[in-house]
Structure formats: structure tokens, C-alpha cells
Amino acid sequence: MLAAKLRELVTGTVGETAPPGLVPVEDAPLRLDRTERRQLQVIRRFGTIGSLLLACGGLGAGASPTINPLLDTPILGVFARIPTVAMASAFSGMLMMVLAWLWLGRLVWPGRPRMLSRAQMDRTLVMWTIPLILVPPMFSQDVYSYLAQSAVVQRGMDPYTIGAAQALGPDNILARSVPTLWRETPSPYGPLFLTVGRAITGIAGDNVVVGILLERVLALIGLGLIVWALPRLARRFHVPPVAAIWIGAANPLVIFHLVVGVHNEALAIGLMLAGFQVAISRLPRIGPGDPIPPWSREEFWRILAGATLITMGGGVKVLALVALGFVGVMIARRWGGGLPQLLKAAGAMLVVGVVVMTLITVASGLGWGWLKTLNGGTIIYTWLSPVTLVALGGVGLGILFQLGNHIDATVGTARAIGWIGFACSGVILLWRSYRGHFSAMAGLGLFLVWFVVLGPVVQPWYPLWAIIPLATAKASKRFRTWVTVFSALIALVTPPTGSTFDGRAFLIPTAAVAALILVGLLLLVVRGKLPEREPRGELTVTPATSEPLSSGPLG
Template sequence: MRVLSPSVRFLLGLAGSIAIALGSFGVGWIGPDSTLHDWAALEFIRNSRGGVTIAGLLVVLGALMLLVAWIALGLSLLERRNGSGSGSGSSSSSRSTTAARRTSLNEVVASAAAWGAPLLVSLPLFSRDMFAYVGQGRLMAAGLNPYTSGMAALPGWYGIGVDPLWADTSTPYGPVFVWLERVVVQSTDALPTELAVFAFRLLAAAGLAMLAYYAWRIARLRGLNEAGVLWIVAASPLVIMNFVAAGHNDSIMLAFIVGGVYYALRDRPLLGTVFIAVAIGVKPIALIALPIIGLIWAGSAAGWGAIVRRWAAVAGIALGGLALVGWSLGIGMGWLGALATPVSISSWYAPASILGIGVGGLFQGIGLDGGLAQEIVKLALLGAGCTLAAYLVIARRRLEPLTLLLGVFAAIVLASPVIHPWYGLWLLTLLALTGAERLWSMRTVVYSTVFFMLIGLTEPLDLIPRLETDTRIPVIIIGVALVGATAVLIGSELLVRRRRAVLGFRMPELA
């Protein structure tokens, strides 16, 4: 019943990761002033129709190979769980089950590490945010406040490789991360920009390793399937694409959120609060995790007096600490303005954007201000999401903490007009930690992963100037991605149905 042998799926995922890394040299991001433009072979690949086509196909086919290997690994975990649950309860059966779990955990960890390693040396893919990190670090090094100055205030900013959208946009990151940006930039000041980018990628990869560690600790604490949790949190191709290749700092934010919850659950709420404060200092959206720490600290049976005192304590510790950090850096509490970032941009696939565009078009058709109507719809839905999050924290405060945290994040993310692929990882990580017990939740993980992968795979295609005049290349590449992902999903569904029929069990939980 094995889909692929362990060695085959391990090597398939590794080959996929290597293919993405090789393809990145044709379609990955390079700043206009980069010294890499002096490499004749690289310039030939990036400016020839055949080179760009092959590079784009390598990225897409590599991602599909990673997806196949990851799904095959997930199916093997389900199969092992079913086999391990059929013992008689003897000590030998218990030892066998423990050994099988340890083998599964080791395989997931080894796969995640090996599949991510080649992308440490790839050119940036799926996002240009690492170049923005460099630019903001240079703003800090120049004595400018990134909360009041956009990238355009920095001489030569465009040559770094920063997306022009950042020209007049203040940073959406917290004081801890802008301090890290300054440290990285000052440490690599005399070196090519690519080394600063590499340093940010190493920070993101370290964040992923830390996230995996605390996810594993919570899985052990809650009696979840540790391998199954890490299969979602660390080995997913969506994770590898966004937290390694793209180097997003969300891995650091999530690591400190999950670590904070872990310590709060282990009766160390002060340490947990400090962890959440650092997470807010990376990305202010982590602020919504603070009330959950207060609820854990107060206990499920606590009255409102105790809860309010705990909320006041965690808010004082976290916000007071961040105020001190901001003061020491000379940037104050400007990060609070970053909380408004989600309403300033949109993703075409976000429910709020889809509804806003529809309502705006309707108003435009009857002679009214469609743009204003669209903005009102977006703000109304985001307000509804925040209201739902507040309701969960207040009225459903006795829910299991990780379930409550997932609900709060989902309420705000799904109501936001912007949902980047790496935002999806916030929810998938928390879903894994609540225990993905049913077939619908596993389908949610797999289908969400595929959807956001496809969104991410289209990102590199707007960079290469060649594609502006030769639309056949992106059509071919996107077509291969769509057909391949559809085939993988159909194949995985057929395999799941076959296993349910042959083995005769209700789809077992992964956690």
C-alpha cells in the first residue's frame, strides 16, 4: 500500500528543491545595481527566451515534485498510524508503536531539513521582501525613521531591488525586527547586497527551526502526533517556499508566538509574555495573541477580575518593553501604525476584495462612487472580523487556548482584504497544533497549500523584462503549474479513497 518508498520520496523532494534553486538563477530577483549582472552566463540565461522558459519550468516542476513527496510522506504517516493503532496493548506493542513514531518523526525532520537546504543558496523567489528588509536596514543605519520615511528617502533605493510599492510606504514591522535589519545591514555594509539578503534568509530559516522545535514541544505536551504536526509546520512545500526561498520574517513571528503559548501552558506565563512581546516586535499583528496568554495565566475557571488583572499584566509587560525598545532606537511607538497596513493593499483572491470589487462595480454601474463603496465594504468586513475575534476572546474564553488562538487569527486574516500566501501559514500552523483530526481538516491543509503555492509560483513571472513582450512564456509556465497541481490533487484523492476502502477505517487523524 506504500505510495513511494521513504528513500524515493526523500530524493524526489530533494531533487525538487534543487530544481527550484537552479531555476531561481533564471527567474529569481536581482537588484538593478547587483554585481551579479556582471556574470555573462547568468545574464544570458535571464535574457534569452529559452533560458527563462527552462528556468521557470524548473521552478514549477521542482515545486510539484516537492508537493508529491510531501503528500506521499503525509499518506505514509496516516498508514503507519493505522497500523500502530491495531495492537493488543502489550508492552511489546507499545514499544513497537513508540519506535514507529520515532521513525516517522525522524523522517519528517530529515525531509524538512534536506528539502529546505538547497534553497538557502537560491536567488530570492516568490517575494521581494528580503530586499525591503535591506532597504529598511539602510534607512535605520542612515538615522532615518522607517515609520515616517518611505524607501524613496534613501539614495539609490531602487538599485537594491526593492519593490516600487515600498517607495512611500512605512515599514509594517515592529521595533525588534527593524533593529535586526539595522544590525544585518551594518554588519554587511562593505559587502554585496546579496550577502545581506542571505543573512535575512538565515534569520528566517532559524525562525523556522525554532517554530518546528516549539511545535514539537506543544505536540508532545498535548499528546499529538509529533510527526504529523511537523509534517504541516516544517516540511510543507509552502513552508519551504515562503520561509526559506522567500525568507519571510513571519517564521520568526510564528516561532515566538508558538513558543510563548508553550511556556504559558507550562505555567511560565511571564516568559510566555516576553516571547509574545518579541513576536509583536517582529510583526505587530502578533498583538492578538496577548489576550490568549492572559487567559492561560488566569486559568479556565477564573472570574473577570482575575482575567482583567492578567490582561493588564501581559499588556504592561509587552507594550512597556516594546516602548523601551522603540525609545532606545529613536523610533518611538510608530509600529502601532503598522496595524493599519492590511487595509492599504488588497489581494484579488481575498473574500473582502472579491466582495468589495463586486459591490464597487455595482455602485459604479448606477453612477455612484464605486471606489468609495469598495473601501467601505473592506473596512466593514475587517471590522466584522475584529468583532468576531473580540467575541471569541470574551464570550468563548474557555475554549482550548490553541483553538481560541486559531479562531482569533482566522477571524482577522479571512476578513482582511490582503491575504498573502505566508499569511495562510499562520492558520495552517495553528490548525496543526489544535490537532488535525478529521479528513476535512487534512483536505484543508493540502488544498490550502496547493492554492497558495500556485499564487506564489506566479510571483516570479512579473520580474523578467522578457516576459513583458513574450506572453507565451508565463502562459506555458502557469499552465504546467495548474495542470500538474490538479493531477497531484486528483491522484492523492484517489489514493486516499482506495486506502479507506481497502483498509476499512474511517480516515484516521494525523494528530
């Protein structure tokens, strides 16, 4: 039933040709009129003010290191001493940015007669991101694990056999900032990421602030790759590019968790998408019954370069490697679509992946220990994972009926079943994508949806693995509505502290009420200056009398 619902939500194009009755998306939308440009300015400023409030709140309500250097910093240290105000500022900023993103969606939803230009979307994303570049980490403390484990590598020790506290010492400033649960845990990250981290540690040393900023540079590089790849993939799969950027890059989950939270998923997803785009960029669009054109040398080198980038993404987070399978599907269809061609393409992707990953591993000098620590995150039981949640519910029932507490066995069994289901879903989706039931990018996105549904551990930013690729797939109105609602809710319920509110839960009611009052007053200011809802559907042919997007100012 769930699989059928997912297939209904995502509707991809068969092959590489646009559906009948549609025009190329880059030619259809019109530029915004004067009223809509004024509305865009209101949305931009509202979101930018929210970004500034979030930045200020992060100085006192963020995931600060154990030894917080801001406490002794003039002016900036004030926010850490007024935690209720800082929390209220962070809550206000989060809510304002989510609202601004939702309003912006009214100007980019497929089916509108007029839509934002790419330049307008890029400027909006930059305005909302710049205030958050220099702020402390928020929503997660993972960046401290990155720094500590990179320091382990920089000191010549094996991060895949020893934890940060044991390697660096319990009094080391980097190790002390790592959450207690992870201080003795070997690194679960790929060799490429830790190799880059070793260079960061070589520059920053034990300076936490410099290290965080350099890690954020990596996250911004990843975001840049995402923004570069999304519109190109969207055009390939007949989705308006600005709509793809809105849902896949301007999404508050991306800004909050990949930029502010400094997660290495930004680099991994960026490399995966960039590699996918490079690999298919020279593959011809072949319609049903069209002759198969001869191969060109440029096609071969583009595929090799793209597969290499995807494998590099796997060197950051191994999940990125699944994209190789869907690139292989497109290559097999390019070769004519027979079973021998499918096996040949699969073998080619396997060889490239193994060779490139071997080169990365050997060059890093870290060995193959990373294969043994891929399940490092599974030591926690998170209710966000449906599989783990069901298992914990079963454990609770067992305790209720006095059958004993068998939590490890129950959760382990449930997770094993989840992995089997995930593998089976991959085989099915690869085959259905190969058969043309939906596009390769839609298949990749759905496969990563199943990772979120059946994976053993789910964090608030994990759904981005599926949301960002699916932003480029031909998606139904209902799918985009669900993704919008889901993204907004998850963005708002994740605490900016990067942990629970232990010891400061009393701040939440006051801060939340203050945030609601402030945002409510600002809503009164912008009332009547925002775009109205319009009918949402698929992109249709533009009347010949309409004004083209390329004319006039872009705003």
C-alpha cells in the same frame, strides 16, 4: 454559517486532558515497516530533486534585484539568459515538492497504525530545505523592502516617516530593487525587526546578495523556532507531533514563502509559537473536579518569559500579539476559572505586553511611529482578501449601473466592517476558549483564520498565521483535508517571479508544458513505489502486540 462551519472543522480538547479512549500520542504510533521506509526514501528523493530544480529555476525565474549580479557570474548566469528553461525548472520543482509533501502526508496522518518518527520527519525537512538556502528570493520581492528600510534606519533616519527612495536616493541599489509601489512608502514593520535589520545593513552595506542571505538566516531562525515549538504544543493538545510538523513546518507554503521568499513572518510566527510553548510549559494539566495546585516560582518565570517572546514577535509583526490573549485564557483557567481570575490574567498579559513593547521601542531609538504605519499595506487592493473582493465587486456593479466609481469609499467601508468583525470574533473566541469549548491553541488559530477572512489585505503567505497554530490543535479529518488542499493549491498558483508575468507571459505555456512532461515522466519512474491511501481518522489505542516506535532503525 461560516463561523459554525469553522467550529465544526476544528475540534479542540476541553482543558488539558486527553479525550476518553485515546492514549498519549507519543506512545501510540508504531515505527514504519521496511516497505514504508523504502517508500519514504522515494518521497524524500523526489522532493529533494524538486527542491534542486526549484533552486536552479530561481536563478533565472526568481525575484532577482533590479541590478542582477548573477548575470555576470559564470555558470550561474546562464539561467537568467534562458528564462523559459528557468521557468520550466521552477514550475517542475514546485509541483514535485507539493506532490512529495502530499505523499509524505500519507505516512503521518493521525489514525495510521504506523507513523514517521520525529527524526525521519526532521531529516526530510532538512533535505528539502538545504538546496534552497542560497538561492535568490522567489515568490515575493519583500526582502528588498526589508533591506532598504533597514538601511534607512542604519543611516539615522526615521523609516516611519520617509520612504526608501526619498531617504536613500532613487539611484541607490537597495532602493532601486524595491517594487515601485513601495519605494515612497514608510515601513510597516515593527521596531524589533528594523533594529535587527540595522545590524544586517551594518554587515552587508549595499551588498544585496549578502543582505539577502542574512535576512534568510533570520527566516531560518524563525523556522527553527517553529519546528521547536510545534511538537511540544502538539503533545500538549494531544496531536501527533510529526503530524503537526508535516502540516505546519514541512508545508510547501512554509518552504516557498518563509524560507525561499524570506518573509519576516517566519520570525514573527516562530517567536509567537515559542513564547506560547514557554508560557504554558509549566502550567499543570488540571482535569474537571481536580484540586488547583499551588503556584510555583518556575511557573511565574516561564509565563513571563513566554509573554516576552510573544511580544518580541509583535515587535516584528504586530499580529503576533494576539497570542497573549489566549495565553491569558490558560492562566485564568489555571487560577480556577472565575471571572476575577480572567480579568486578572488579562491585566497581567496587558502589562507585560506594554512594558516589553515599550522597552523594545525605546531601545530601538525609532519612537512610536510604527503605530501610525501599521496600515501601510492597505494601499493596495488585493483580490485575495474576501472583504476587499466583495467591495470591488460592489464598485463594479456601481459602475455598471452608472452610479459612479466610489472605490475608495466602498473599500474603506468594507474594510472597517471587516475590522469590527475581526475584533468581535476575537472576543467570542477568547470567551469560548475560556469556557472550554475548544483549546486555547485552537482558539488562537481560529482567530487568525478570521484575520485572513476579514483582513483588508491578504497575501499568499498570510494563511500561515492560522495554519501553523492550528497544526497543533486537535483537528478533525475534514479540517486537515481542507488545509492540505488549500496549501497545495496556493503553493502552485503563486508565481516564482514574485510579481506578475508582465513582459514574459509568453514563456508560461511552453514552460508549463515542459514542466508537466518532466514531472509526468518522473511519476512513471516512482509509480508503484509510493504509500497507498489509508483510512484517516482520530488516533486510537494501539494493540498491545504492536511493535513500539522506539525499537529498530528510524530510517
